[in-house]
Amino acid sequence: MAFDLTKYKALSFDIYATLIDWETGIYNALSFLLARLPSTSPKSPLSNPTPSPLSQRKFLLAAFTRHESALQIENPKWTYNKILANVLIRVATELGVTYTEDEAIRFSDSVSSWPAFDDTVEAMQELAKHYKLIVLSNVDHTRFRGTLSGPLNGVHFDAIYTAEDIGSYKPDLGNFEYLIENVHQSFGIQKHEILHVAQSLTHDHVPAKSVGLSPGVWIRRAGGDSAIGGSVKELADRIELGIEFDTLGEMAEAVRDAFKENRNLL
Structure with a gap:
């Protein structure tokens, strides 16, 4: 029927x-972290001899989703900009790369550009x-x-x-x-x-x-x-x-x- x-x-x-x-928006706003990751790092598809843009994208989006979901469960009263800022911090920490507070804030404000x-x-x-x-x-x-x-x-x-x-x-x-x-x-x-x-x-x-x-x-x-x-x-x-x-x-x-x-x- x-x-x-x-x-x-x-x-x-x-x-x-x-x-x-939002996948494109998130990846574009967050991908600068991958540029800071050494190519020898086992934590990224960048460690592959010929990394593909698609594998890098899926890797980063999977990390984003994992940390976003956890933060939303842990802090349901937080506004989304605070969730996003802390997602960046957690992803950067997981990758072992540096970040600044300003970068976390910029990422949290990137939503309107998606x-x-x-x-x-x-x-x-x-x-x-x-x-x-x-x-x-x-x-x-x-x-x-x-x-x-x-x-x-x-x-x-x-x-x-x-x-x-x-x-x-x-x-x-x-x-x-x-x-x-x-x-x-x-x-x-x-x-x-x-x-x-x-x-x-x-x-x-x-x-x-x-x-x-x-x-x-x-x-x-x-x-x-x-x-x-x-x-x-x-x-x-x-x-x-x-x-x-x-x-x-x-x-x-x-x-x-x-x-x-x-x-x-x-």
Whole structure:
């Protein structure tokens, strides 16, 4: 049976990895640490005779993800800029390379420079014609304002729920419970009328299933071969995906066509 995209009233979105190319943003802002690592170090793909850019990227993003997740669990009340500054410190310490406090601060402020995927703004403008658009993001308001006025300029959200508001970070179930409660209070929209859209399986689709949200939309950025977000094979029994798209642009096209078909049937 075809997935009915027209029966929902609100779309909730992960932002960084789904709308924003955070892997590129993080790597660009953090890769200077690799340049300080001796090529003989066993801690990096740089120690290989012919290191590939892809292996370096995955290595650094894996280190970022590991330390970010740990810090978010240890310090759920910290704002995201403080999390990021401490991620840099931990990654640098793990690699055994030097860093300065100014570099940690610059990295924590780099969020607004992380680029949007090419299809994001146009796709979101199309989706806004059909649904309430809700942010559910592991970020703070200052960082998100920079993203909204920069790479997401032209995108309108009906509500913005951040980790700073909630006091915890996804995949904490409390973030999704907050989403459900506040969407109902603000818009009168029921849980079954919310469709969650995200790239990350670990941070989004696993907890979304746990709180009883409808099967979600998986945006398979990089064909599902992301360095951050988990794998379908490993998480198959913990997720329930309603429909999958390679890009947000593909989703927007499918939504437009589905609503057009519905109108034609009236």
